Amino acid sequence: MSGTIRKDIKVGLRVNIVQKQHQKTGQLTEGIVKDLLTKSPTHPHGIKVRLESGIIGRVQEILE
16 A cells, blocks of 8 residues: 555554655665654655664655
């Protein structure tokens, strides 16, 4: 499932995100969602989240 719709993403979900510095390469980071940072209901590049590890990025796919 893609990460462009805010209501699909919940705290505690396992997701793959792309960090700002990795947007050109598309390198993904896996983690558990701690906070949702995007306020709008959708975002074409993915909803911005903070992982439990503290890393911030846009959700590319939901793993669960």
